[in-house]
Amino acid sequence: MKAIRYHQVGGPEVLRLEEVPEPVAGPGEVRIRVRAAGVNFADTERRRGLYDSKVPLPRILGSEAAGVVESVGAGVDASWVGRRVVALAKQSYAELVTAPEQELLALPERVSFEEAAGLLVQGLTAWHLVHTVGRVTERQSVLIHAAAGGVGLLAIQLAKAAGARVLGTVSTEAKARLARELGADEVLLYGEGDVAEQVRALTGGQGVELVLDSVGASTWKSSLEALAPFGHLVSYGSASGAPPPVDVEALYEKSLKVSAYWLHTRHPPALQRQARETLGRELAEGRLQVRAGLVLDLAEAAEAHRQLEGRGTAGKVVLRVP
Structure with a gap:
């Protein structure tokens, strides 16, 4: 099969379209013929050797895929074969990928593969930021940095659905319009x-x-200063560099709380299932939108990374697999 691999860390140019062995579904797994793969900022950090760097090279990137189940491994219900699905799946920049059966979410025909490819990594992150960590309730105010990114746009919608007033920050007026379109009450440039x-x-x-902050170094000070007494800052990324060490003394005046969220933390299975099924249902019924801001063919993965790192994208970045 064809897949995008890199043999050394570096810029987007290290990503190569290569022929690699096809994966085989093991016990409890399915094999998916990929139609669309999600691209996330963490992929660019892995490629640069800044994150998750102990995985041996060469390496295939990617962590979510939408497509059609082609075969199943031992112990898996054979009725999955032929069904449209999306799943958290490693090495998804490829024509074929395997995933555990419990990670599958069936897709109705009305949901495109490109939409579905933007649902799980960023959708689950946004859902847990709003509900599990942030515990957003009615009449609260929430500030979302990078509000026009994939997580940001989903977090806007989820926070609004929970009854919050949502403020966002973005880098351009075009991104501000998109954030407002999806529900942000106020958007700052x-x-x-x-x-x-x-x-x-x-x-x-x-x-x-x-405050939900994926930017890190350049927004950290303003994030703390923007909090109300007893406010909560949640860090879930560091696109501009790692935030400074937390100065506990600086938190006392307003009794602030600072925490972090990572999707790969072990979640209670029932909670993760609830989040996944809720996102799928909301997307299928039209109450949640995934905006694919950039869709490129698999062979153009390097360009997808350039655009994402250059802040030239809004919404989800997706690789279409012919």
């Missing part, structure tokens, strides 16, 4: 004034109860 001051002005001087 980086570089156009002090973010924390603007947030306080928009909240009657109070600040927000929750």
Whole structure:
């Protein structure tokens, strides 16, 4: 089969389309003929050797795939064969991938493979940020950095559905329009004034109860300053570099809380199943939108990485597999 691999860490140019052996579904697994694979910022960090760097090379990137079940391993219900699915699946920048049966989510015909490929990694991240970690409730105010990214757009919709007032930050007016279209109440542009001051002005001087921050170094100070007393800052990425060490003394004045979220932490199976099924149902019924801001063919994976790292994308980045 064809897959995207890299043999050494480096820039997007290290990604190569190569012929590699086909995977075989083991016990409890299915093999999926991939039609679309999600691209995430963490993939660019892996490629650069900044994250998850102990995996031996050469390596196939990717962690989510949408497609059609082609075969099943021992102990798996054969009725999966031929069904449209999406799954958390390693090495998904490829024509074929294997995934555990329990990770499968069946797709109705109305959901495209490109939409589905943007649902699980970023959707589950957004769902747990809003519900498991942030515990968003009605009448709360939430600030979402990188609000026009894949996680950001989903978090906007989930927080609004929970009854919150949502503020977002973005880098361009085009991204601001997209964030507003999907429900953000107020959108701030980086570089156009002090973010924390603007947030306080928009909240009657109070600040927000929750900040969701995937940017890291460049937003950390404003994230803390934008919080209301007893507010909560959740870090779930470091696109601009690692945030500074937490200064506990600086938290006392407003009794703030700082935490982190990672999708690969071991989650209670029932909670993860609830999140996955809820996301699938909301997408199928039209209450949740996945915006694929950039869709390229598998062979163009390097360009997808360039666009993502250059902040030239809004919404989900997807590789289409012919």
